[in-house]
Amino acid sequence: MTTSKITQLIRQMRREIIAISHRNHGSHVGSSLSIIDILAALYFNVMDVYPSQPWHPKRDRFILSKGHAALALYTVLAHRGFFPLRRLQTFIKDGSLLVGHPEGRTLPGVEATTGSLGHGLSVSAGMALAAKRRGSRNRIFVLLSDGECDEGEVWEAALFAAHHKLDNLTVILDYNKLQALGNTNVVLELEPFASKWQSFGFSVRQHGGHDMATLTKTLSRVPFTKNKPSVLIAQTTMGKGVSFMEDKLAWHYLEPTKEHLERAQGELR
Amino acid sequence: MRNNLLALLAKKVSADKSVVFIVGDLGYGLVEPFMKQFPKQFLNAGVAEGNMVGVAAGMSLEGFTPVCYTIGTFMSLRPLEQIRDDVCVRNLNVKLIGIGAGYGYSIYGPTHHSNDDIGILRNLPNMVILSPADPLELKGAFRVMFSHKGPVYLRLPRRSVEPIHTRTPHFKLGKSIIVKPGQDRFIFATGTMVTNALVAAKQLDIQGKPTGVVSFPTIKPIDHNFIANVAKRAKLIVTLEPHSVIGGLGSAVAEVLSEAGTKARFKRFGYPDQFVHVAGTEKYLEKKFGLDPGSVARHITKLF
Numbered sequence: 346m347t348t349s350k351i352t353q354l355i356r357q358m359r360r361e362i363i364a365i366s367h368r369n370h371g372s373h374v375g376s377s378l379s380i381i382d383i384l385a386a387l388y389f390n391v392m393d394v395y396p397s398q399p400w401h402p403k404r405d406r407f408i409l410s411k412g413h414a415a416l417a418l419y420t421v422l423a424h425r426g427f428f429p430l431r432r433l434q435t436f437i438k439d440g441s442l443l444v445g446h447p448e449g450r451t452l453p454g455v456e457a458t459t460g461s462l463g464h465g466l467s468v469s470a471g472m473a474l475a476a477k478r479r480g481s482r483n484r485i486f487v488l489l490s491d492g493e494c495d496e497g498e499v500w501e502a503a504l505f506a507a508h509h510k511l512d513n514l515t516v517i518l519d520y521n522k523l524q525a526l527g528n529t530n531v532v533l534e535l536e537p538f539a540s541k542w543q544s545f546g547f548s549v550r551q552h553g554g555h556d557m558a559t560l561t562k563t564l565s566r567v568p569f570t571k572n573k574p575s576v577l578i579a580q581t582t583m584g585k586g587v588s589f590m591e592d593k594l595a596w597h598y599l600e601p602t603k604e605h606l607e608r609a610q611g612e613l614r
Numbered sequence: 615m616r617n618n619l620l621a622l623l624a625k626k627v628s629a630d631k632s633v634v635f636i637v638g639d640l641g642y643g644l645v646e647p648f649m650k651q652f653p654k655q656f657l658n659a660g661v662a663e664g665n666m667v668g669v670a671a672g673m674s675l676e677g678f679t680p681v682c683y684t685i686g687t688f689m690s691l692r693p694l695e696q697i698r699d700d701v702c703v704r705n706l707n708v709k710l711i712g713i714g715a716g717y718g719y720s721i722y723g724p725t726h727h728s729n730d731d732i733g734i735l736r737n738l739p740n741m742v743i744l745s746p747a748d749p750l751e752l753k754g755a756f757r758v759m760f761s762h763k764g765p766v767y768l769r770l771p772r773r774s775v776e777p778i779h780t781r782t783p784h785f786k787l788g789k790s791i792i793v794k795p796g797q798d799r800f801i802f803a804t805g806t807m808v809t810n811a812l813v814a815a816k817q818l819d820i821q822g823k824p825t826g827v828v829s830f831p832t833i834k835p836i837d838h839n840f841i842a843n844v845a846k847r848a849k850l851i852v853t854l855e856p857h858s859v860i861g862g863l864g865s866a867v868a869e870v871l872s873e874a875g876t877k878a879r880f881k882r883f884g885y886p887d888q889f890v891h892v893a894g895t896e897k898y899l900e901k902k903f904g905l906d907p908g909s910v911a912r913h914i915t916k917l918f
Binding site for chain 2: 449450456457458460461463464466467468469470471472473474475476478479497498501502504505508
């Protein structure tokens, strides 16, 4: 996809996330907008995926450990061709497989059930170890939120991944510095964040999380260092793309009203 | 029965390259031969049980059959959320082995006393719970653990157990095993307590109160049909288990009996709802809580 086409598509996906959240009474809009560029880079530019054969053995795997941004994942999967676009409209409706947190292996393209923070890195480390033991060349990507790194299991998994030299595993951190009740530095300080991952044996890169070119370049170059798992600390903004949502804690939760929707659509034209 | 288990595992991994034995950094003096012989099918996940189960789930998604192994409390409590969310929610083919059922690690204090694992895990949909009584039932349980494609928790004592069967019993998932036939008085037991039940029953025979003994090597799914049938004619049913009276075999049987309806007198024998703060051998604690064969026979005589 050309740069201008993908830029247009991402704008469209931002509009859809807000529209569906409004119509279907969904939450976590800010969380989804924070990562949509990362997901687009992965699914359109970086990962080997087979939308019509979603469980193709040679596929790269992606786990959204930050499960509450499910709508972002569903939107990208739909546009990438894993299921029809119109299915997005069923998000969190009665009987829908598009659940508030991703339910693994029911919807094409969703690798694992997530929603309780801290599980995804362990599960993806298991997948990475399995690939190594089998001699497979597929890559595993997992996206974590910053608040999620409060969970001890994340660090258990980090020790494990580095110890087992899982250089087929790439962690992407959605570092928007806002968690549920406040800034990360007010709840549980994560800094020095990069050096924590480095000391755990990861090869670390850190830059903005919204520029397609930079994201694509970095994520295409994994592993950053042979025999080490990779981590990209992506400096993101909660609610990115909509001026009144950017960096606002409330947009972790708010359901967009009709007025919010119209204002946002205007900005995202 | 750990040695029996390791022997069975060694045979299994030779035949099935998808099986991987994952330990939570224990098994000193036990697992080394396995590690040496099957390095590609062994993994020490370290003292990180939550991650261990998550990793097992990830490996299972990629076609491996992980068998996790650690002490009962650390297998069931520490990684409970991972067992539920990563394994049970998607009905993944992950096996969990908890060692030291009941007071197997008695002298090590309550952090190592596994008397609540059945109660807690029974609540998880898709979870199968196995509790073999002796090495012969273990053979069947082990086979069934792998033929069933889904989460399985296998509960084993720490110590070795003398066989109670003369030959390998016919083992079917979810089916109880009649160890000593009975007419209208029964002890339903599981794990190491089946041995205690048999000794107690023999004492009751002598007292002119013949009592049957049934082993329940599967606790979930419970053998509903068998219990409901016995309920029709039984005059006395007691349960006996190396587990709390809350939530284990006794509770599972009580659930069936109360819904099926019965004229039988019913009582659960197991460990009381309390922690143990003193040291002691397993036998010491069994006696203390009245679960040794003599005490069990006496209690039953008083009951009916």
